[in-house]
Amino acid sequence: xxxxxxxxxxxxxxxxxxxxxxxxxxxxxxxxxxxxxxxxxxxxxxxxxxxxxxxxxxxxxxxxxxxxxxxxxxxxxxxxxxxxxxxxxxxxxxxxxxxxxxxxxxxxxxxxxxxxxxxxxxxxxxxxxxxxxxxxxxxxxxxxxxxxxxxxxxxxxxxxxxxxxxxxxxxxxxxxxxxxxxxxxxxxxxxxxxxxxxxxxxxxxxxxxxxxxxxxxxxxxxxxxxxxxxxxxxxxxxxxxxxxxxxxxxxxxxxxxxxxxxxxxxxxxxxxxxxxxxxxxxxxxxxxxxx
Amino acid sequence: xxxxxxxxxxxxxxxxxxxxxxxxxxxxxxxxxxxxxxxxxxxxxxxxxxxxxxxxxxxxxxxxxxxxxxxxxxxxxxxxxxxxxxxxxxxxxxxxxxxxxxxxxxxxxxxxxxxxxxxxxxxxxxxxxxxxxxxxxxxxxxxxxxxxxxxxxxxxxxxxxxxxxxxxxxxxxxxxxxxxxxxxxxxxxxxxxxxxxxxxxxxxxxxxxxxxxxxxxxxxxxxxxxxxxxxxxxxxxxxxxxxxxxxxxxxxxxxxxxxxxxxxxxxxxxxxxxxxxxxxxxxxxxxxxxxxxxxxxxxxxxxxxxxxxxxxxxxxxxxxxxxxxxxxxxxxxxxxxxxxxxxxxxxxxxxxxxxxxxxxxxxxxxxxxxxxxxxxxxxxxxx
Numbered sequence: 001x002x003x004x005x006x007x008x009x010x011x012x013x014x015x016x017x018x019x020x021x022x023x024x025x026x027x028x029x030x031x032x033x034x035x036x037x038x039x040x041x042x043x044x045x046x047x048x049x050x051x052x053x054x055x056x057x058x059x060x061x062x063x064x065x066x067x068x069x070x071x072x073x074x075x076x077x078x079x080x081x082x083x084x085x086x087x088x089x090x091x092x093x094x095x096x097x098x099x100x101x102x103x104x105x106x107x108x109x110x111x112x113x114x115x116x117x118x119x120x121x122x123x124x125x126x127x128x129x130x131x132x133x134x135x136x137x138x139x140x141x142x143x144x145x146x147x148x149x150x151x152x153x154x155x156x157x158x159x160x161x162x163x164x165x166x167x168x169x170x171x172x173x174x175x176x177x178x179x180x181x182x183x184x185x186x187x188x189x190x191x192x193x194x195x196x197x198x199x200x201x202x203x204x205x206x207x208x209x210x211x212x213x214x215x216x217x218x219x220x221x222x223x224x225x226x227x228x229x230x231x232x233x234x235x236x237x238x239x240x241x242x243x244x245x246x247x248x249x250x251x252x253x254x255x256x257x258x259x260x261x262x263x264x265x266x267x268x269x270x271x272x273x274x275x276x277x278x279x280x281x282x283x284x285x286x287x288x289x290x291x
Numbered sequence: 292x293x294x295x296x297x298x299x300x301x302x303x304x305x306x307x308x309x310x311x312x313x314x315x316x317x318x319x320x321x322x323x324x325x326x327x328x329x330x331x332x333x334x335x336x337x338x339x340x341x342x343x344x345x346x347x348x349x350x351x352x353x354x355x356x357x358x359x360x361x362x363x364x365x366x367x368x369x370x371x372x373x374x375x376x377x378x379x380x381x382x383x384x385x386x387x388x389x390x391x392x393x394x395x396x397x398x399x400x401x402x403x404x405x406x407x408x409x410x411x412x413x414x415x416x417x418x419x420x421x422x423x424x425x426x427x428x429x430x431x432x433x434x435x436x437x438x439x440x441x442x443x444x445x446x447x448x449x450x451x452x453x454x455x456x457x458x459x460x461x462x463x464x465x466x467x468x469x470x471x472x473x474x475x476x477x478x479x480x481x482x483x484x485x486x487x488x489x490x491x492x493x494x495x496x497x498x499x500x501x502x503x504x505x506x507x508x509x510x511x512x513x514x515x516x517x518x519x520x521x522x523x524x525x526x527x528x529x530x531x532x533x534x535x536x537x538x539x540x541x542x543x544x545x546x547x548x549x550x551x552x553x554x555x556x557x558x559x560x561x562x563x564x565x566x567x568x569x570x571x572x573x574x575x576x577x578x579x580x581x582x583x584x585x586x587x588x589x590x591x592x593x594x595x596x597x598x599x600x601x602x603x604x605x606x607x608x609x610x611x612x613x614x615x616x617x618x619x620x621x622x623x624x625x626x627x628x629x630x631x632x633x634x635x636x637x638x639x640x641x642x643x644x645x646x647x648x649x650x651x652x653x654x655x656x657x658x659x660x661x662x663x664x665x666x667x668x669x670x671x672x673x674x
Contacts (some may be wrong), residue, residue, distance in 0.1 A: 092414060093355075093417075096417060104624050105621070105625030230415065260433075272426075
């Protein structure tokens with residue numbers, strides 16, 4: 001039983017990271033109908049930025065964290081301006097390919113600048129555990145869970161309660177109509193990319209004590225975040241986190257109870273099952289096709 | 292300028308619309324046939340890879356280019372073909388039998404992937420095919436009794452009618468070329484048949500195709516099966532060419548390379564698959580060439596522009612250090628993909644068509660002829 005709870009908690013922590021990356025997918029998808037295949041790589045880059053600020057320049061953890069988030073938000077805007085804006089309105093597949101290309105580029109550049117070693121950031125949560133009875137919970141995992149909950153709530157409120165959030169939802173439904181209604185669609189898209197890059201950075205920094213930072217971390221985790229986003233129904237903010245947690249728990253349970261090899265495949269088997277049985281996901285909207 | 296007068300449908304679907312085509316393709320085929328006796332063995336080896344990649348490119352074009360179903364899982368089909376060949380070869384099954392068996396098995400698996408894919412479109416389909424490829428990769432690594440796990444499998448030289456055909460012999464090249472040419476001709480025939488027309492109709496509008504009486508589900512599964520089967524056949528040749536296969540050769544990276552093949556070549560014509568394959572296969576030797584010769588050339592240029600020998604030497608070593616940086620290839624790949632998507636969405640073949648049209652219409656060429664229309668209104672979620 002104790003093993004089970006232990007696995008559950010580490011699964012939830014891992015799942016929250018998937019959820020955070022999936023949140024980035026969902027944000028961009030919600031606002032622009034674009035799926036950003038470079039989301040994991042934005043996370044990786046955010047981690048490296050934080051490493052530069054905290055590990056190399058010796059700044060305070062929180063200042064470095066904020067600096068990395070701000071820098072990545074700017075970088076997200078830049079990436080949107082250069083790669084995505086010229087092809088908005090073209091078939092989705094071109095945009096997918098463009099973001100795949102962007103991912104390739106970021107991975108190699110990061111490898112060139114920061115090398116190929118695993119890097120580590122000293123965080124206030126790196127050491128120390130919380131003991132409840134005989135249950136041992138590491139602070140770094142708890143910090144991921146807490147941060148995910150906070151970010152998810154904030155983003156949910158932002159999308160559903162603020163004017164800007166409403167503008168984003170409007171421009172995702174119909175860009176042209178939103179533009180006629182006076183919504184500055186280009187700026188909205190730009191802001192969405194900034195937010196999603198910032199969320200990715202949070203994921204990268206929180207993850208640093210658990211998986212370390214290296215140039216391929218984004219690819220590996222980004223691919224795991226797809227099942228999370230699909231399970232939650234692409235386009236739903238709480239769905240992304242719930243999907244992420246489910247995938248994380250499934251993965252860590254499969255690693256513990258099933259023979260070797262199932263751990264890596266389980267998320268994708270779940271994903272395919274969901275796609276076949278309920279393609280709109282747990283929280284997705286089901287809309288009839290129109291001509 | 293040549294004007295083609297078509298008086299009936301048969302004229303419209305001719306494989307060679309006019310005699311110019313016969314001459315051009317005849318010359319090309321003749322050049323390809325004498326290639327093994329002219330080119331160096333390294334270039335021949337690259338040419339074999341071009342043939343294999345182009346075959347996969349044609350397969351992917353049938354599915355992605357003409358039926359509109361994106362797939363990022365073709366490395367898995369290639370792997371299934373390659374492993375079928377390697378496994379059957381262990382039991383002394385003759386080449387023609389396991390060649391066809393690999394195609395058949397991959398085709399069946401392709402159809403099985405096609406069924407769940409019926410309900411999926413766009414991004415969901417891409418994600419589903421990625422997951423399929425990742426699962427296949429894991430199975431290859433774990434099913435040790437058949438695939439030998441991560442240690443990989445050796446593939447013996449193929450034997451045709453009792454004669455061994457080494458992987459670097461001209462005969463092997465001719466075999467690959469024959470498979471490519473047959474695939475292309477077969478695909479051209481397929482595309483001008485009712486099946487091919489149905490594929491294109493599904494790509495252009497699924498709802499419209501359905502209302503015209505096209506059985507969308509049937510044709511999507513067919514498209515998946517045909518595409519997978521051709522990829523499986525290419526997989527057999529791939530296994531023989533490499534003479535050793537292991538699961539880490541068939542990763543997502545390879546699937547992405549196949550997509551790059553058709554993206555760079557052009558997704559609207561079979562020419563694209565061949566041009567893209569040449570591009571992808573030749574980029575490696577080209578980068579090596581740059582790495583070896585570029586520093587010297589740049590230093591030479593710097594010297595002619597009046598830089599001292601010390602500065603030139605300094606520049607040379609700096610450029611050399613940059614060119615041998617780890618991961619430069621990935622960065623160049625990324626930049627190439629992004630640039631093609633942004634500036635040449637019709638690919639290399641599209642560029643060729645533009646140049647051709649420019650000279651045909653010489654003073655009257657208009658840029659807007661090839662301009663794509665942007666659609667902002669449609670939300671794919673409600674489509």
